[in-house]
Amino acid sequence: MCAKNNRKRIAGKLPSSVAALAIFGLSAQAAMAQEESFPILFTNVHVFDGVNEQRIENANVLVVDNLIAEVSAEPLAAANAQIIDGGGRTLMPGLIDAHVHMTVTEPVADLRDNFDWMYWGAVSTIEAEKMLLRGFTTVRDAGGPAIGLHKAIERGKAVGPRIYASGPVISQTSGHGEHRVYTEPHPNFMGAQPSFFNQHLEFLADGVPETLRTTREALRLGAVQIKVMAGGGVSSQVDPLHTVQGLPEELEASVRAAADWGTYVMVHAYADESIVRSIEAGVISIEHGQLMTEVGAQAIKDADAWIVPFYSLLGLDEQTAIKALGPASGEKFLSVQAGARNQMRLIKDFGIKNVAFSTDIIGDPVALTRQNDEFKYRLEVWTSHEILQQATSKAAELLALSGELNPYKAGPLGVIQEGAYADLLLVEGNPVEDVELLVDYEANIDLIMKDGVIYKNTLN
Known part of the structure; x- marks a missing residue:
């Protein structure tokens, strides 16, 4: 894994190189240098959107700042975007x-x-x-x-x-x-x-x-x-x-x-x-x-x-x-x-x-x-699908009942859709069919993004 593959940094947030540093046993606070913010484009992923059992096959997902800007089965393009090839993995909500x-x-x-x-x-x-x-x-x-x-x-x-x-x-x-x-x-x-x-x-x-x-x-x-x-x-x-x-x-x-x-x-x-x-x-x-x-x-x-x-x-x-x-x-x-x-x-x-x-x-x-x-x-x-819903869109529905006290009102949580928060996991295999993949999180969750920032990335 190479930290230079993680180029995302939003002002006031921690850098995406945190994941690489954590894997090597260093503190997540060790790298605080300011970097320019670029869009992130996930390609070659199968999307579990947090709701539907059928994944969106061979999809592309564009993240701009801390929100999901677009989800499409067609190719997407964005100027200066960092490209992350999912290699056929499942992209799902955090x-x-x-x-x-x-x-x-x-x-x-x-x-x-x-x-x-x-x-x-x-x-x-x-x-x-x-x-x-x-x-x-x-x-x-x-x-x-x-x-x-x-x-x-x-x-x-x-x-x-x-x-x-x-x-x-x-x-x-x-x-x-x-x-x-x-x-x-x-x-x-x-x-x-x-x-x-x-x-x-x-x-x-x-x-x-x-x-x-x-x-x-x-x-x-x-x-x-x-x-x-x-x-x-x-x-x-x-x-x-x-x-x-x-x-x-x-x-x-x-x-x-x-x-x-x-x-x-x-x-x-x-x-x-x-x-x-x-x-x-x-x-x-x-x-x-x-x-x-x-x-x-x-x-x-x-x-x-x-x-x-x-x-x-x-x-x-x-x-x-x-x-x-x-x-x-x-x-x-x-x-x-x-x-x-x-x-x-x-x-x-x-x-x-x-x-x-x-x-x-x-x-x-x-x-x-x-x-x-x-x-x-x-x-x-x-079923695996029902459990994933409980841990994504259903849980998010419950948390949103806090109404005006909800600290996260810029978009929905627990789903992958346009305008939702960019809280994303890239998982080896298909957790919609086999949710036990998430039990071995170290081996099977290859990328973790919260609020548009990458905290773990073990992709080559």
């Missing part, structure tokens, strides 16, 4: 992970007790670049101090995917957003000093006034959608899985406050009662749901709501979960894991179409390297 925690990159107890905020920030930037190089050009962060990471990436200070940040999660006391040690006072009590966790990772709110305040505070900080805890969780130590969290009026308060800003609420919920209560309050995005039955599936179907499940947990063992989440989480983890396959079948059998791709891997940098394994687990019920 991947979207609709539920990640970009800053929870170490065991939760360590982040709470043993590391300061500078460590969090430094490690998060490293893991963000790795995520981009796994092919994920956009993510929806489901809670944590990722707003600052988003700003750093957008300003060219760090390398990583686009981030739709939720800011601090909102949880009732003793809910899934509760990570205090037993003797730690409530952060909302008179005279208490909130920890970094309670200032940037999770807000505790009880009653409608506190729920309104914390929702509005998350929006003030820069959240583009709101994350609320509506049921028991695995990583939290004090709330059993069966618990239902957030009174109907509290959930509705968050929904209404978010709607006033033109955006929506996503809720953490595993079981039917949490799912149904949330949907009745106006929630449109159910995260996880592995313990749901036909009741929960029907509620999601009837409301035309979204389900954002993850199945990466099928490849994890109890010891790995305990290491990342804490000793009290092992039994809860196994319960959720046991429900995952049943949930997949329910989603498929009920014909639920609003399904987005997500992984929700937290607390272990080694586990994060297996983010792309999610593609193979979904093959148990979905």
Whole structure:
């Protein structure tokens, strides 16, 4: 691979030679020299447009600045364009992970007790670049101090995917957003000093006034959608899985406050009662749901709501979960894991179409390297084409529900069409027929472009 083949540079962005430098073990920040911006013309590619199962054969795609200017089965020409011969590979939209925690990159107890905020920030930037190089050009962060990471990436200070940040999660006391040690006072009590966790990772709110305040505070900080805890969780130590969290009026308060800003609420919920209560309050995005039955599936179907499940947990063992989440989480983890396959079948059998791709891997940098394994687990019920849609155009449709708070309004994401953002992958083989190609991202994703900038290029 030769770095001179990458000639693209947009003012304020990182150079396309980043990919070559990364492969040779150098920092992605090592080359910051200004270069003139040229169009990029992809030739000899088969295009998966993010929607249709049939690829556009022998196509040409022109990128000008950070947008796709033209897609054609006929030859294209552009003055001074850099030509990239795809060699019959598949050109597809960049991947979207609709539920990640970009800053929870170490065991939760360590982040709470043993590391300061500078460590969090430094490690998060490293893991963000790795995520981009796994092919994920956009993510929806489901809670944590990722707003600052988003700003750093957008300003060219760090390398990583686009981030739709939720800011601090909102949880009732003793809910899934509760990570205090037993003797730690409530952060909302008179005279208490909130920890970094309670200032940037999770807000505790009880009653409608506190729920309104914390929702509005998350929006003030820069959240583009709101994350609320509506049921028991695995990583939290004090709330059993069966618990239902957030009174109907509290959930509705968050929904209404978010709607006033033109955006929506996503809720953490595993079981039917949490799912149904949330949907009745106006929630449109159910995260996880592995313990749901036909009741929960029907509620999601009837409301035309979204389900954002993850199945990466099928490849994890109890010891790995305990290491990342804490000793009290092992039994809860196994319960959720046991429900995952049943949930997949329910989603498929009920014909639920609003399904987005997500992984929700937290607390272990080694586990994060297996983010792309999610593609193979979904093959148990979905086709390769359906899974690719979930990870491109469908996920983009969900993220766009943030409305006027959407940080990326210049064009659509998750598709290859005129006017869309130039977030592109060049893949060896045909992932529309065999999505497992994306599991081995190092070998099979030969080029990664985000916002018109090339971050990896292993073509000769």
